[in-house]
Structure formats: structure tokens, C-alpha cells
Amino acid sequence: MTSFENRFTRMFGIEHPIVQGGMQWVGRAELVSAVANAGALGFITALTQPTPEALAQEIRRCRDMTDRPFGVNLTTLPTINPPPYAEYRDALISERIRIVETAGNRPTEHLESFRAAGVKVIHKCTSVRHALSAERLGVDAISIDGFECAGHPGEDDIPGLILIPAATRKLSIPVIASGGFADGRGLVAALALGAEGINMGTRFLCTQEAPVHEAVKARIVEADERATDLIFRTLRNTSRVQRNAVSTEVVEKEKQGASFEQIRDLVSGQRGRKVYETGDLDYGIWSVGMVQGLIHDVPTVRELVERIMSEARQIVANRLPGLLATSAHPVTAAAE
Structure with a gap:
């Protein structure tokens, strides 16, 4: 093995x-x-x-x-x-x-x-x-x-x-x-x-x-690789989170020039914790990667x-060795 x-x-x-x-x-x-x-x-x-x-x-x-x-x-x-x-x-x-x-x-x-x-x-x-x-x-x-x-x-x-x-x-x-x-x-x-x-x-x-709540896991399974948002871009503290009502609101407020103080309550870590505990997926922001598109x-x-x-x-054992196998009919250079 x-x-x-x-x-x-x-x-x-x-x-x-x-x-x-x-x-x-x-x-x-x-x-x-x-x-x-x-x-x-x-x-x-x-x-x-x-x-x-x-x-x-x-x-x-x-x-x-x-x-x-x-x-x-x-x-x-x-x-x-x-x-x-x-x-x-x-x-x-x-x-x-x-x-x-x-x-x-x-x-x-x-x-x-x-x-x-x-x-x-x-x-x-x-x-x-x-x-x-x-x-x-x-x-x-x-x-x-x-x-x-x-x-x-x-x-x-x-x-x-x-x-x-x-x-x-x-x-x-x-x-x-x-x-x-x-x-x-x-x-x-x-x-x-x-x-x-x-x-x-x-x-x-x-x-x-x-x-974490089963609703969190179900959302990851159903989501694809596009369903994340990047927040705090304007603050130079970028964070990738699951796209939901809160992340969408934060992104829009940032586009309008909001300061951190103006979004602080939305991005509270305690709100994110409640998502994991209660399964209310739109209560706060919660981290997830683009790789959710590969999770089923x-x-x-x-x-x-x-x-x-x-x-x-x-x-390693089956697919890669086949790439190194010598072809019975190697490709030859085209005649000049």
C-alpha cells in the first residue's frame, strides 16, 4: 500500500x-x-x-x-x-x-x-x-x-x-x-x-x-464554490464568509464607504457563534471556503x-503511472 x-x-x-x-x-x-x-x-x-x-x-x-x-x-x-x-x-x-x-x-x-x-x-x-x-x-x-x-x-x-x-x-x-x-x-x-x-x-x-448545527452543514453541502463573500476589503482585513443576508449587507455598506464602527454590530463574533449554535444562517457572518463547492x-x-x-x-498507484507509459505509436515530428 x-x-x-x-x-x-x-x-x-x-x-x-x-x-x-x-x-x-x-x-x-x-x-x-x-x-x-x-x-x-x-x-x-x-x-x-x-x-x-x-x-x-x-x-x-x-x-x-x-x-x-x-x-x-x-x-x-x-x-x-x-x-x-x-x-x-x-x-x-x-x-x-x-x-x-x-x-x-x-x-x-x-x-x-x-x-x-x-x-x-x-x-x-x-x-x-x-x-x-x-x-x-x-x-x-x-x-x-x-x-x-x-x-x-x-x-x-x-x-x-x-x-x-x-x-x-x-x-x-x-x-x-x-x-x-x-x-x-x-x-x-x-x-x-x-x-x-x-x-x-x-x-x-x-x-x-x-x-455546529446541522443546518450549517446542510448549507455547505447545497452551496457551490461561488457562494462566498469577501468582507472587510475596504478595511484591508479581508475575510471570506458564507454568503447570506448579513454578508450581502456588509459588502453593500462597504461599497458606500462605511467605517468599521458602522458595521461592527453586523459582524460581531457572538452573532456568528449563534449561527453555529442555532442554525439561523442569516443571523451573523460565518467563515467558509470556496471548497464548499467540492463538498457533497x-x-x-x-x-x-x-x-x-x-x-x-x-x-498515485493507478492514474499517474499511466501518464508515464510508453506509447506503442509515439508521435513523431512532422516532416520538414
Whole structure:
């Protein structure tokens, strides 16, 4: 059987080169443990938990559900009233977490503590220049997010087909491809582009174990790749979300020159959380990627991971070798 073992799987102690990255309000123990038990790498989202103490409890809850490796996502962003990032960091270290996904700002202030505790860091970013900066800081791997992704794709608008090989050509540490991945075809493509695995958010959001309302999953299944909106474009803080009544209103207000203060209530994170909890799909904005156009069912996490790996093996074993077969009637150059 074709093996997909590589630097990344060996470094993080996982069976398959598949990652479930941090997702606000979604990265909870029931999903993360299911990903770990399926042989992939899942991340609890630290700031989904209201306090560092609650994060510690969620880590323990996840450990009750799996004995395999999992990590914690710590996203740091510039805000007027930032959460106590250092306390969240210390909580995950105290709970003996050995893998962290950082995102948002450069993880400079946290790396010394992580190194001292033996924590491996995957930094998520949206450009080659930021990836190179993180590599110089000493992170262990990069998750590079193409323009197709859910959430924040950066401001360069570079799709994965360009961004992934551009990053892997310049980086020496493992690179995980993120944005637009949902199946075995995507995994093989990412490996061909130089990545050593894939990071999926929207695809894991649409699984049975994802702790969100079934109406959210049904919308992803029925939507196509065109049904997303880019909000905050005028604020240089672009975010890709599911198209709904609120996102449409935000886009229109931005076209009219609205400031953030004028749309703040519409884009409240608490409103997005209510969407996941109640299934009221037009109550707030919620992140989803263009890859929803490739999602047509709601499997268990194990079924999804096994399907992706089976598809990837079939492509490598059956389809690709045929492209190298010698033709019985090779094409010859036209006579001069």
C-alpha cells in the first residue's frame, strides 16, 4: 500500500498528512479527538474557550477521548482589548500540549516559552514573505493559506496553485497547504506542488462530529464554490464568509464607504457563534471556503480521512503511472 509518511508526519507523530486547523467556535474536543483518532492532526481553538482555565479543561476533555497527538491553535490579533494571550499560552503548556498552531501576528513573544517547554510550532500565514519571517524566528513548520480559504486570506489575493510552490521553493521547513482542500485529489496535488500535507477547515466543519448545527452543514453541502463573500476589503482585513443576508449587507455598506464602527454590530463574533449554535444562517457572518463547492456529504471524520487517503493512493498507484507509459505509436515530428 502506498505510504504518505514524510517529514511532517514523522515530526508530529501522526499517521496521515492531514491537519484540522483551528476554527473559532468549532475547534472543540469532540471534533479534535475524532481527527486524532483517525490518524490526522487536530487543533483545539484556544480562544473558543472563555478563559485559560476553560481551555485547560477542554484539553483534559479531549485527552479523555483520544490517546493520540493533538494540538492547540493560538491566534493573536491586534485588538483594543486583547485577551490574555500569555495566560492561554501558559495554560496549554501546563497541560503538556506539545503542538501549537499560531496564526495572526508573528508568534515572537511566545516562541521562547514554547521552545523551553518542548512545544513544536506550526505558523499559519498567507504570504511567502511572512512564512520566511516565521522560519527565521524558528517555527517548526508553515501552514500556507491560499486565497481560496475560509476566514482571512490576506491582501495579496494569491491562490494556492501559485502560493504553495512559491513557498516550498524558498522554505526549508515543512509546508502544509491550506485553502481549497477537501479530498484525495487535493492531497496529491498539494504534494506535487511541494507541500507535505494539507490543512482543512471547511471540510472538517461539514462532518458529523463538528459541533455546529446541522443546518450549517446542510448549507455547505447545497452551496457551490461561488457562494462566498469577501468582507472587510475596504478595511484591508479581508475575510471570506458564507454568503447570506448579513454578508450581502456588509459588502453593500462597504461599497458606500462605511467605517468599521458602522458595521461592527453586523459582524460581531457572538452573532456568528449563534449561527453555529442555532442554525439561523442569516443571523451573523460565518467563515467558509470556496471548497464548499467540492463538498457533497456529511461523513464521520474517520470516513472522511480514510476516503481521502484511499483516493490519494488510487491516484498515485493507478492514474499517474499511466501518464508515464510508453506509447506503442509515439508521435513523431512532422516532416520538414
